[in-house]
């Protein structure tokens with residue numbers, strides 16, 4: 500499933516990231532840099548404006564470099580991936596690792612980029628909606644807020660009646676690393692979106708891109 504989805508919506512940039520086995524990658528790519536990021540999400544079936552279903556809230560953020568990404572970061576030398584992830588999550592969203600521990604069972608995917616010698620490990624954790632809101636508002640008090648992290652953002656998982664506003668427009672943002680792939684792959688894995696909804700959003704997103712490119 501993962502590789503089919505990966506190939507389907509890989510952009511040139513995203514295709515630089517090849518799927519790898521998590522445990523093997525730690526042994527086989529010791530000399531590469533490793534980074535770990537995580538998607539925290541809550542299901543949200545509320546409808547608004549009598550039409551659009553929120554489906555879920557997914558926590559992403561705007562980074563210091565203007566890209567969208569997930570909380571997380573580089574693993575220090577000698578540090579385990581989980582400990583490094585917890586440290587970064589604490590710095591970026593102020594989350595106490597003892598109250599909110601990540602485990603190997605939260606691992607979703609790992610990818611390797613041979614050009615940049617970077618291994619990316621991705622985790623996901625579902626929380627209740629109230630907890631999500633609490634985590635999100637807590638971000639403003641984190642160490643990195645205003646430095647590495649400029650602000651939290653939720654992902655619009657719906658597409659509006661015109662067929663492009665909502666998720667398709669959102670997907671036209673600039674995403675760091677393979678975070679756009681990580682987002683869509685997780686949305687599929689956790690049944691937040693169907694494959695058809697993802698395909699349609701990507702098609703609409705590409706159409707917007709073509710129109711913008713032609714008119715510039």
Ligand SMILES: O=c1[nH]cnc2c1ncn2[C@H]1C[C@H](O)[C@@H](COP(=O)(O)OP(=O)(O)O)O1
Pocket residue numbers: 534536567568569570571572573574587619647675676677678681
């Ligand atoms: O959300 C992400 N998903 C996939 N890859 C990512 C994400 N955020 C960053 N990255 C890639 C690209 C970056 O060069 C490296 C390091 O991550 P970063 O968060 O910038 O690391 P530090 O906070 O500087 O430790 O991973």
